[in-house]
Amino acid sequence: MPRMAKYQGPGLTELRRGVVEYCVMSLLSTEEMYGFQLVETLASHDGLVTSEGTMYPLLGRLNDAGLVNTNWKQEGSNRPRKYYSLTSAGVAALDAFRNDWARFRDTVDKVLSASGE
């Protein structure tokens, strides 16, 4: 298996924009996780991220924005992993987004249902 990807069609890439980042934050809100783990979780489980080339820059942005913290951890004889956790600013941003998402989702649902109101 060469860098599997579960390709979901061409248009779906654009759909993910602006959402993946908050999905990551949502995962981090329950437990700290490391990058590779986030890719595997979102990609295989939800089809929301297809590569590390998406994840690492994204995590860098979140970090620059002060929405996550990082710390390296070595468990047993594994190679060290860089764990990410949500800051309080991250929690706030996530909350705000949940509202935005709900409104956006409902609007799109309404328009796609198409029955000209």
Added chain:
Amino acid sequence: MPRMAKYQGPGLTELRRGVVEYCVMSLLSTEEMYGFQLVETLASHDGLVTSEGTMYPLLGRLNDAGLVNTNWKQEGSNRPRKYYSLTSAGVAALDAFRNDWARFRDTVDKVLSASGE
């Protein structure tokens, strides 16, 4: 009012990507409309499009892809308007997207609800 826009926050722009195009198609599935009208409808009514700079290129793409047809119409003494209507390929694409959207929406809802699955 200078080219009103109902700004919705910074992150929301990215959310719209890949969706607006199908919202337009959905509107066109019930009645033919012209570009300016689509902007007004989506912008003021739903906050989904904020400018003509989004709409006209978008309509051009749909046309190039064979998803819509156009015809100029002059009504009364108005300046002529370019009306768009869905082709059968457009109807099919819209149907396909409705499925994609439903899956995507549910996935995001699930991840954002965050309670570890």
Added chain:
DNA sequence: CATGATACCTTGTCTGACAAGGTTTGACTC
């Protein structure tokens, strides 16, 4: 004819997803 509204369109910028590639570390061979 000047203004303003309607209506069309184009150019250029920016962001974020992704493919492709590269590096390091440790485990497990041979």
Added chain:
DNA sequence: GAGTCAAACCTTGTCAGACAAGGTATCATG
């Protein structure tokens, strides 16, 4: 210990699409 593999990190470059800003043509009204 040299080779290989996988886990895990990261970077570079490409592309699409939303948008701001600006431009054009037409008609009505002052």
